[in-house]
Amino acid sequence: LPTPTIDNINTLEDRLLRLLRSEQRSSTLCFRYNDLCALDTIQVDLEPEKKGIIIRHVEYAITSMRQNNKVLRRYNDFVALHELLTLKYPYRIIPMLPPKKTVNVDKEFIEERRRALKRYIQILCRHPTISDTEIIKFFLTFRGESCGDNMKATYKNTLDEFSSEPRSLLNTNDNTDKFGEDSDGIKIFRISQTHMSFIHQQLSHIRECLISIHDKHSKNADDFTNIEKTFQALSSESTNIDRWATGSNDYWPTIQVGLADLPIEMSAISERIHEQCKRDDEVISDHLDMLIDLLQGYKDLCKRFEEALLSEQKAIQKANNQQQRRPTITTDTSTKVKAN
Structure with missing residues (x-):
């Protein structure tokens, strides 16, 4: 009898992940780190400064491997992107934008903000759900003036991703138990929240060291x-x-x-x-x-x-x-x- 052959465990795992993704199981984590990195790679570089009437303007050259495109963006364009994504994806992880500063802006601050903006857009472009939204594509491909204003005008009526979901009845005892502090879901959430906050605190301490x-x-x-x-x-x-x-x-x-x-x-x-x-x-x-x-x-x-x-x-x-x-x-x- 022929000897049965078994594929490499990594190959089997890849097939399983592709199967899970094809079934669109939103509650299943079916992406590994390498899979997320393969979604896109973003490069953010500083452009030569342009002086405005009152303050100077800093522009960033955004290069996307997935879109095969390079565009120039200002900090306010990132702000517009952040506002739209927060409205559309209120229950997804949206990283924080680096702070805005208009006075005493030195080279060290500009470089630190460039790195922060790179991390920001990199996280978004490697998010399994957010990376496919038209808002991200618009931000990475639009070549006209005032990207932020045009983006807001284009997607101003965009609803959040769960707006089409049927709302549960609010007058049932089942829902009262569902959202109560003693429910299993809330207990799991509290444990996860505490655990992640602890990890965040410890990693922040490591960073300081x-x-x-x-x-x-x-x-x-x-x-x-x-x-x-x-x-x-x-x-x-x-x-x-x-x-x-x-x-x-x-x-x-x-x-x-x-x-x-x-x-x-x-x-x-x-x-x-x-x-x-x-x-x-x-x-x-x-x-x-x-x-x-x-x-x-x-x-x-x-x-x-x-x-x-x-x-x-x-x-x-x-x-x-x-x-x-x-x-x-x-x-x-x-x-x-x-x-x-």
């Missing part, structure tokens, strides 16, 4: 650069030394020859430390900061859910109170009719 280490290493590199300059000054010092100061000792010129080789070594050490700092900085920005941004987006999602849950509970309570008052009103009316 890494930034502190990075700053110390940068200072060490600068110190080696200063040592290099000091050795250069010593080796190139050309003062004529009188015998009165040195006597019969003629070693100083020989020492200077030896010192002339040290600046090269100090420069190499400084350069290696700077390169390592740059790599560490990229790791922090491209990986750790993105994870922290995702967790912050999850915390914001939990906050929106809690607000919606509170609103739903108030609506249910109001409906139940109205339902309880109706028999009383009917009884009072019947009594008055009999009396007449």
